Structure formats: C-alpha cells, structure tokens
Amino acid sequence: MLEVESLACLKGDRLLFRDLAFRLQAGGLLRVAGPNGVGKTSLLRLVTGLALPEAGEIRWRGESIRRAREAFHGDLLYLGHAAALNDLLSPLENLRFACAAAGDAVDAEDCVQALQRIGLADQLDLPARVLSQGQRRRVGLARLFLSNARPLWVLDEPFTALDVRAVADLAATLSQHCEAGGMVMLTTHQDAPFARPPEVLDVGVFAC
Template identity: 80%
Template sequence: MLEAEDLACLKGDRLLFRGLALRVEAGDLVRLAGPNGVGKTSLLRLLTGLAQPEAGSVRWQGRPIAAEREAFHRALLYLGHAAALNDLLSPLENLRFACAAAGEDADVARCTAALERIGLGNQLDLPARVLSQGQRRRVGLARLFLSAQRPLWVLDEPFTALDVAAVADLAATLSAHCAAGGMVVLTTHQDAGFARPPRVLDVGAWAC
C-alpha cells in the first residue's frame, strides 16, 4: 500500500499544492488529473522519492519510504515522461542497460521478447536516434513486460506518441497488472479505455 498524507509541494518559490492525501492499495488504478502546471509530475516525483515534500509524508506498507528505501525501490517501477534513451545504442541495448541499472535480469532473450511484445521486433538493432517518438516511447514501456514482480507502477504520460492500437494494448497491460493485485498511478490526458475506469485524483483540488 502506498499512502501520502498532508503533502505540500514547493517548486522554486511557488507552492503548487498542500494538504494532499492519497491511498493506493492492491488492484488500484489511479489517474492524476488537473490542468498543466498544477503539479501532477511533481506529485509523481514525491511519490517515488525522487523529490522531497515541503510538508507531509509518503509511506510504503505503513512506513516512510525513506526508511524503506531498498524495499520500496524493489517494489517500484517508475517511467518518466522523457524516453531517456542513449541515441547511439539500439532499443535492445537501451533496454538491457535500463534493466541492469534497476537490478533486473537483462538477459538478451528476455529483453528481445519484451521489445517484440511492444511492437519493436523490426527495430531491435537500429540506433535509437532513427526511431520515431512513438517507437522511442515503446522502448521504455517494454520494461512493463519485465517488471510484473514489481507491484507499484508509476507512469508519467505513458500513452504519449502511441498510435491507437498501442494505446489499447498498453491500457490492457495496465488493467491486467491491477487485476493481478498490482497498483498503477499515472498521468494521462487520453481516454485509454481501461477494463474498468480508473479512480481519478484531481491534483487541482489542493492547488494553492
């Protein structure tokens, strides 16, 4: 279970929100909503421990994430908005590097299967610099098929630059993860057609 209590977020000299509360349990799919600039990405960074709140706390399984850092990071998969690829490496090399950096199995066959599953079977060995924006996005999303053991998925605009078929496939993947007892927290401006509607948390309700 992931919990946030009385969160306040300061960005530069601007207080984005305060008093925000959130609880995510097994099976939950939570979509963060609100206009651009309200603090959705900033909230994701607080929930993953990449940034510290101005006030309040974030807890994993009842304990502050700072006190459970290793256990929390083993349970977490975070995919930011940027593709974060090395343009000189192929999709396969980029994915293997990302897996190794996260302490996951970077086996060639395993990573190849994930890229083929996400629709990049014909681009495995191309340099990332020649990929389209949608293809670049898919390289990162391939990690979803390698991280089923991580219960908490936190995703920033995962549907960006994907075509209609890829959006439907990703929505099905996220729904299946939740159906198996996982948790997903995401931002998106798209109607992705999930198996069941996500719970919506309007970050603007706590805006300052």
C-alpha cells in the same frame, strides 16, 4: 499499500499544492488529473522519492519511504515522461541497460521478447536516433513486461506518441497488472480503454 498524507510541494518559491492525501491499494488504478502546471509530474516525483515534499508523509506498506528507501525502490517501477534513451544504442541495448541499472535480472532473450511484444520486432538493432517518437516511447514501455515482480508502477504520460492500437495494448497491460494485484498510478491527457475506470485524483483541488 501506498499512503500519502498532508503532502505539500514547493517548486522554486511557489507552493504548488498542500494537504494532498490519497491511498492506493492492491489492484488500484489511479489517474492523476489537473490542468497543466498544477503539479502532476511533481507529485509523481515526490511519490517515487525523486524529490522531497515540503510537508507531509509518504508510506509504502506502512513504512515511510525515506526510512525504507531500498525496499520501496525494489517494489517500484517509474517511467518518466522523457524516453531517456542513448541515441547511439539500439532499443535492445537501451532496454538491457535500463534493466541492469534498475537491478532487474533479465537476459537478452527476455528483452527481445518484450520489444517484440511492444511492436519493435523490426527495430531491435537500429540506433535509437532513427526511431520515431512513438517507437522511442515503446522502448521504455517494454520494461513493463519485465517488471511484473514490482507491484507499484508510476507512469508519467505513458500514452504519449502512441497510435490507437498501442494505446489499447498498453491499457490492457496496465489493467492486467492491477487484476494480478499490482498498483498503477499515472498521468495522462488521453482517454484509454481500461478494463475498469480508474480512480481520479484531481491535484487542482489541492492547488494553492
């Protein structure tokens, strides 16, 4: 279980939100909502431990993520809004590097299958610089098929630049992860055909 209590976020000299709280349990799908600039991405960065809160506590399996940082990161998959690709490397090389950096033990064939499943069978060996925005996004999303052992997925605008079919496929993948006992926390401005409606956390309610 992911538990957030009395969370406050300071960005520069501006307090974005305070007293934010929620719980995400096994099987849970949580959509973080709110107007632009309210602090949705900042909340994801706090939850993943990439930034420190001004106040409040974040716990994973009952332990503070500060004290159990290594164990928490072993259970977490975070995909930010940016594709974060090396333009000189191919999708296959980028994916293998990302998995290795995260400590995921996957081989080349696993990566090939993930990229084929995400719709990049014809772009495996092309340099990332020639890919469309949607294709670049898919390279990062291919990690979802290689991270089933990580129960908590935190995704910032995962549907950006995807076509209708890709949106449906991704929604199905996220729904299946939750049905298997995983958890998903995401931001999105798009409606997606999830198997069941997500819970909604409106950050604007806690805005300062």
